[in-house]
Amino acid sequence: MKTEIISIGTEILLGDITDTNSSYIASQLPSLGIDLYWVTQVGDNLGRIKECLERAWGRSDLILTTGGLGPTEDDLTREAIAAILGEELRVEPELERQLREFFSSRGVPMPESNIKQATLTPSAKAIPNPRGTAPGWWVERREKLLIAMPGPPSEMQRMWQKEVFPRLRQRQGHEIILSRTLKTFGYSEAAVDEMVAPLLASPNPSLAIYAKPDGIHLRITAKAEHREKAEEMIAQREENVRSLLGESIWGCDEETLEEVVGALLSEKGLTLATMESGTGGLLASTITDVPNSSIYFKGGLVAYSDEAKIPCGVDPALIARHGAISPDVAGAMAKAARIRLGADIGVGVAGGAGLEELEGKPTGIAYIAIDDGKNERVIRGIYPPLRPEVKRRAATHALFELRKALLSP
Amino acid sequence: MKTEIISIGTEILLGDITDTNSSYIASQLPSLGIDLYWVTQVGDNLGRIKECLERAWGRSDLILTTGGLGPTEDDLTREAIAAILGEELRVEPELERQLREFFSSRGVPMPESNIKQATLTPSAKAIPNPRGTAPGWWVERREKLLIAMPGPPSEMQRMWQKEVFPRLRQRQGHEIILSRTLKTFGYSEAAVDEMVAPLLASPNPSLAIYAKPDGIHLRITAKAEHREKAEEMIAQREENVRSLLGESIWGCDEETLEEVVGALLSEKGLTLATMESGTGGLLASTITDVPNSSIYFKGGLVAYSDEAKIPCGVDPALIARHGAISPDVAGAMAKAARIRLGADIGVGVAGGAGLEELEGKPTGIAYIAIDDGKNERVIRGIYPPLRPEVKRRAATHALFELRKALLSP
Numbered sequence: 001m002k003t004e005i006i007s008i009g010t011e012i013l014l015g016d017i018t019d020t021n022s023s024y025i026a027s028q029l030p031s032l033g034i035d036l037y038w039v040t041q042v043g044d045n046l047g048r049i050k051e052c053l054e055r056a057w058g059r060s061d062l063i064l065t066t067g068g069l070g071p072t073e074d075d076l077t078r079e080a081i082a083a084i085l086g087e088e089l090r091v092e093p094e095l096e097r098q099l100r101e102f103f104s105s106r107g108v109p110m111p112e113s114n115i116k117q118a119t120l121t122p123s124a125k126a127i128p129n130p131r132g133t134a135p136g137w138w139v140e141r142r143e144k145l146l147i148a149m150p151g152p153p154s155e156m157q158r159m160w161q162k163e164v165f166p167r168l169r170q171r172q173g174h175e176i177i178l179s180r181t182l183k184t185f186g187y188s189e190a191a192v193d194e195m196v197a198p199l200l201a202s203p204n205p206s207l208a209i210y211a212k213p214d215g216i217h218l219r220i221t222a223k224a225e226h227r228e229k230a231e232e233m234i235a236q237r238e239e240n241v242r243s244l245l246g247e248s249i250w251g252c253d254e255e256t257l258e259e260v261v262g263a264l265l266s267e268k269g270l271t272l273a274t275m276e277s278g279t280g281g282l283l284a285s286t287i288t289d290v291p292n293s294s295i296y297f298k299g300g301l302v303a304y305s306d307e308a309k310i311p312c313g314v315d316p317a318l319i320a321r322h323g324a325i326s327p328d329v330a331g332a333m334a335k336a337a338r339i340r341l342g343a344d345i346g347v348g349v350a351g352g353a354g355l356e357e358l359e360g361k362p363t364g365i366a367y368i369a370i371d372d373g374k375n376e377r378v379i380r381g382i383y384p385p386l387r388p389e390v391k392r393r394a395a396t397h398a399l400f401e402l403r404k405a406l407l408s409p
Numbered sequence: 410m411k412t413e414i415i416s417i418g419t420e421i422l423l424g425d426i427t428d429t430n431s432s433y434i435a436s437q438l439p440s441l442g443i444d445l446y447w448v449t450q451v452g453d454n455l456g457r458i459k460e461c462l463e464r465a466w467g468r469s470d471l472i473l474t475t476g477g478l479g480p481t482e483d484d485l486t487r488e489a490i491a492a493i494l495g496e497e498l499r500v501e502p503e504l505e506r507q508l509r510e511f512f513s514s515r516g517v518p519m520p521e522s523n524i525k526q527a528t529l530t531p532s533a534k535a536i537p538n539p540r541g542t543a544p545g546w547w548v549e550r551r552e553k554l555l556i557a558m559p560g561p562p563s564e565m566q567r568m569w570q571k572e573v574f575p576r577l578r579q580r581q582g583h584e585i586i587l588s589r590t591l592k593t594f595g596y597s598e599a600a601v602d603e604m605v606a607p608l609l610a611s612p613n614p615s616l617a618i619y620a621k622p623d624g625i626h627l628r629i630t631a632k633a634e635h636r637e638k639a640e641e642m643i644a645q646r647e648e649n650v651r652s653l654l655g656e657s658i659w660g661c662d663e664e665t666l667e668e669v670v671g672a673l674l675s676e677k678g679l680t681l682a683t684m685e686s687g688t689g690g691l692l693a694s695t696i697t698d699v700p701n702s703s704i705y706f707k708g709g710l711v712a713y714s715d716e717a718k719i720p721c722g723v724d725p726a727l728i729a730r731h732g733a734i735s736p737d738v739a740g741a742m743a744k745a746a747r748i749r750l751g752a753d754i755g756v757g758v759a760g761g762a763g764l765e766e767l768e769g770k771p772t773g774i775a776y777i778a779i780d781d782g783k784n785e786r787v788i789r790g791i792y793p794p795l796r797p798e799v800k801r802r803a804a805t806h807a808l809f810e811l812r813k814a815l816l817s818p
Binding site for chain 2: 281
């Protein structure tokens with residue numbers, strides 16, 4: 001089924017908004033077994049919208065549009081669809097009733113221009129949109145399917161999830177497509193590619209590799225006649241991947257590393273404190289992105305200068321002897337954080353995020369220490385020398401090592 | 410000049426990456442006086458790339474492509490351009506020399522497949538790409554201009570800024586279009602809209618309003634025959650906007666609030682320390698996103714739990730009396746950060762980023778205190794109740810208030 005997406009709205013072409021609707025829909029289509037061939041963005045211009053729709057109607061089996069369903073003169077998607085179908089727009093009494101009710105329930109009069117949103121053509125059916133005043137359109141004619149959805153992402157995503165996706169899945173019939181993403185840290189994209197090379201040739205289940213800010217992701221996709229069969233294929237392939245990549249896999253699908261670590265800490269009833277230099281607070285900030293992280297996260301110390309490490313509990317003699325970016329200072333930072341903030345585990349990150357050499361060491365180096373009062377482990381990380389990247393990578397690495405420490409017996 | 414963008418890469422159509430290159434370029438075109446008509450995304454398929462390029466070559470005066478310039482078999486942009494021009498690809502000796510040098514300077518042999526990246530056609534000129542191995546292409550024929558840029562955003566943006574934008578500006582000739590963005594914090598989009606309403610009707614200079622994570626931005630754009638005239642129009646309109654929005658304007662154009670604050674601290678030779686609860690380290694992390702921030706930023710304390718505030722220097726009796734989210738505790742946090750970390754100025758942020766009510770106060774409330782040893786000011790902020798949003802808004806607000814304090818006599 002050849003499919004294309006058309007995003008409608010001049011604000012996209014002005015660069016005022018990024019078209020996230022297209023990438024959202026695009027990411028959903030593989031699990032329906034639908035192949036996306038083209039994405040087009042076009043402004044609020046009737047001629048150009050019609051031209052795009054006509055081409056799409058000629059070359060694609062499924063056309064998904066977003067945007068241009070609002071009540072103003074600039075909203076022209078309905079007019080353009082009616083024109084390419086050669087059909088007339090007419091007000092649908094039931095839609096008009098719902099629309100008037102929407103406004104009266106809010107105690108405001110309906111602007112008469114809104115009546116546009118209650119129109120349909122004979123081949124178009126309305127798709128409910130409880131989050132807004134613009135219903136979607138579902139148009140089927142001559143084996144072709146055109147679905148028009150509103151532009152605001154919250155309205156579009158709800159319509160997609162509750163209405164469009166389930167109906168498309170039903171139409172797609174017996175073939176089931178499932179995916180599972182395994183997330184790794186520690187190997188480069190090229191290294192992962194080499195390690196799983198024997199598995200890359202298989203078309204079903206297929207395996208794809210993606211470099212992401214939190215490491216390298218592997219997506220396994222399986223097509224089968226039944227859900228059970230697809231699940232079994234994925235489980236088997238996952239086992240192969242796990243045997244090749246082992247400990248570097250830290251999570252699956254929607255999980256984040258900070259959630260994984262938070263869940264482990266909660267499960268074990270342990271608390272955490274951090275002390276960081278080069279990551280400058282990003283480690284603490286990432287940990288506290290998780291709801292209810294206050295249950296296990298006591299707090300953090302951001303010792304950005306050497307002087308700040310001393311009142312935070314690091315022995316100045318240690319800095320003088322080994323340098324601020326050293327395994328010894330990282331260990332002292334972890335220990336000081338643990339003791340000062342009364343936590344079970346302390347994590348120390350000693351490293352520079354700047355672009356210059358520091359203390360004769362190339363920047364992009366960090367030492368990560370984990371101290372639970374009984375054991376201390378220190379790991380060295382080397383990261384690409386771009387400031388925000390180093391902070392992100394070092395903070396991710398610290399969470400990755402913390403996860404390992406929490407899982408070790 | 411009818412313009413279109415073509416983004417090439419199957420990973421975009423799979424939804425694995427969002428095409429931010431298009432919106433980046435789209436946002437740059439208005440200042441060149443160039444109108445963008447279409448954006449198309451297409452996968453790594455020679456037939457479909459050719460089809461898109463042929464249509465573009467027919468209907469547009471300027472075509473900008475990104476992606477598909479890598480060394481692998483999937484990278485087909487060069488082949489597709491050569492095909493629609495009816496020209497042959499040939500290895501350009503100078504490009505080959507540069508490419509081999511790139512690899513040998515890294516001490517690795519050049520994979521022979523990379524030789525693709527040293528090819529051109531007779532009408533194509535290479536555009537330098539010091540960030541990668543793929544030069545861009547600049548193709549001019551029959552009044553049409555096609556520019557191919559690499560897909561990785563850091564390579565594309567550098568090429569755009571240093572090579573493509575300046576050359577396009579020169580071609581655009583006598584009409585000059587200049588823009589200036591004023592950045593505000595503290596008012597909602599609707600409030601700013603109302604305040605500047607009398608200025609919105611003017612088409613030249615025009616004024617546009619955008620809601621961004623760091624506040625509301627206003628973009629003034631002026632068209633004129635000479636640069637001086639455009640600059641004068643912008644300066645005049647900026648004066649009007651400033652008289653309406655006053656102190657809420659904190660910066661211009663590419664400036665970030667953390668850079669503005671950092672520059673003020675450097676200028677005055679002052680140092681800074683922070684202590685934050687609800688923002689969980691994001692304030693310190695934002696401050697340390699600025700290169701060389703270690704000169705003025707001593708460090709930060711992330712007191713995520715009440716127990717952590719005590720070893721960090723906050724009197725437990727104060728927490729018991731006023732609650733952790735209170736002006737008094739915020740003030741004590743600012744003072745403790747200043748004294749503990751030996752800084753000239755302390756900033757305290759006391760607030761919850763969770764979704765539940767805390768101590769009977771709706772979350773999304775933070776108290777921000779700034780203490781320089783002589784004066785203490787405390788401000789209350791209320792933010793939308795979505796976790797990452799609250800953290801971001803409260804950290805931005807703290808920087809905004811710090812800027813005000815640094816500027817006050």
